[in-house]
Amino acid sequence: MSVRKILHLGHPTLRTLAKEVPLEEIASPEFQTLVDDLIETMRAANGAGLAAPQIGELVRLCALEVNKNPRYPYKPDIPLTILINPVIEVIGQEAFQNYEGCLSVPNLRGVVSRAAHIRVSALNRHGEPLVIEAKGITAGTYQHEVDHLDATLFVDRVVDRQTLTTWEQFDEFHKEEWLVAAAQIVERFGS
């Protein structure tokens, strides 16, 4: 297991479609090591999620975990979840807007619109089917990670470029107001 280098915006791998993981490869030591590396790298960087393309592997695999995350204090907790070949189905038509950031886009945040209620179908790290329903900010986190597998970054989805902000300026000018808005999203949609 090792902490891997996280690729940054501009690296062509982040802009390349990731391939489906063949079922028979999931149990291989190579793939299981990749899953462990992804988890370790996500945790070392305090990420809420990390997708395999972000560590240079173009396969449809991502990890999510939120446990009182210091990078995203308003995010509801998510237990460690491994998604292989995930497919997202949007439920209903409600959407919400929230600031997003990304370990592959250092020091930038911006407001993105996300579906408020989704169902994720995937395989877990043992190759077993997994179906998760998620709402609100948690639903947004899933959509952000699966976007990486389709070569999409949050900057592509920013609703208004004027919302782009560095983390320092976010803390100084937007955080207080947004903590209230984020709490309202959690209250309205749950997680």
Ligand code: NI
């Ligand atoms: Ni990201």
